[in-house]
Amino acid sequence: MRRILEGASPRARVLLAALGALLLAAPFLVDSYVLSVLIIVLFFAYVGQAWNLMLGFAGQLSLGHALFVGIGAYASAALFVHFHLPPWAGVFAAVALAVLAGSVIGYLGFRFSIRGAYFALLTIAFAEFTGIAVAHVDWLGGSGGLFLPVSNRAHDDLANLRGSPTMFYYVILTLTAGALALCSWLLNSRLGLYWKAIREDQEAAEALGVPLFRCKMIAVAISSGLSGIGGVWYAFYYNNLFPETTFGTSHSIELILATVVGGVGTLFGPILGAFVLTPLGEVMTALTEGIGIDGVKPFFWGLAVAAIVLFRPSGLWPWLYRLLALGNGTRGGPR
């Protein structure tokens, strides 16, 4: 916590505390619709944070993060459906498999110097391939999808992740806060500084003693592991998983858009981006419903996202940070 606030003005501290308090109290303040939107916001903020760790901190572009979320989701859901293994146990398998997938991709990419766009293509290929493979495995529900029983939603059962939206809200809020704290701690550690050096100039970093391969592998492992945990939550919240929508590239893009809009490489970018994009999508849906033409909403939504990226190419957070004067005058920029 001390680290998160390092370099922040008193005003920023007050704002962060107020935001935290509001989020904690939200289920008691808002109706079920707003709560369902907030849940999605926090999910995107969480997964965005995990993805940001790889690109924003360590400079490795993944466009296949749906793979890690999907693996986490399918692993925990299948174990629950077939063996009644509760998700608190299933999450270990989910993380292990997601990290394994991330490590394989990382190993191939970093050992054979597949960089930038080519590395991104590698991540897409793995995600799409896994989607196709899952569609052919009956044990995972095949192309028809994997469904969790929705029966006992009456009372909150945290261990089995069965319960009310309020319970899911607090789980994802905890995950998001935890990811923020973890990233903030990492960013200020030796590893975090190494990642930033690699992001800026990997050969210069290597000449200063930075072990590139190890640092990048750790970044991928942490990022894919966090995404896998997000996948467990995703499976138990939605109760149904379909291969194409889970592993598809459009899902990967959906998972990272908030961070792109909020500010890649910043701590609060993923959170801000999610708070802007998800409600924006909801408003657009409401506005365009009356028109009754297919594709109107995606069109205007895409236009809005393009406008943000065009006018604030480094994201909304750095801009908001300066606008609200959240720094305390020391350098180092928005975090």
Place this chain on the structure above:
Amino acid sequence: MAGRRRAARLALRGVSKRFGGLQAVSDVSFDVAAGEIHALIGPNGAGKTTIFNMIAGMIRPDSGQILLDDIPLVGRRPDQICRAGVGRTFQIVRPFSQLTLLENVAVGALSWTDDIDTARAHAREMLALLGLGGRAEALPGEITLPDRKCLEVARALATRPKLLMLDEVMAGLRPAETDRMVAVFRRINRDTGVTILLIEHVMRAVMALSDRVLVLNNGRVIADGSPREVTRDPEVLACYLGSEDLG
């Protein structure tokens, strides 16, 4: 920093490197004794930077051996060679542009300490040594090119090298700045004992600093001796120094 003697001996044995049809470095052998300052001079394209890149592990020689205190360096990764005690600067500066000067230098210090606060403290010392003490929180884009060259040196020094390789760090400096830089290297060499190998076109600096001068032309060593001997060598005069200002 005072009292720490950190010097290494460097030896190249028959080192060659070819880029496509170009023999950039051919059969180069030389020794740098521990604690000495050697200069590597020669016309543009002579292969000087390529030799640095091979010592630092960025480029693998086609043949030959490179030894740091009898440790073979060929085949090791650049980060391992850095940790073995070789610090280098880049001819075209390569700062981490989104990181502050302090963070830039702290990356180097993290090669010998896990503790980020220790690294930052050491980075401050190095910045002060190079005259950048007041700009610790600036970004590299906000300082002048000569200052960025100093940043490059501070970063390399922060790794606590036993061998410091400087690639044209004095190019573009005004004479007063050159003299200050020369004084800094003299002091570092005296205080820590570090061995220094410098590539330099500024003969004023070469003459002031070097124990020995190595002249390279077309990838071959054509002279190796004291600054006086080398500047009188007719072959050197013909291919290189004849056209240079001896400062």
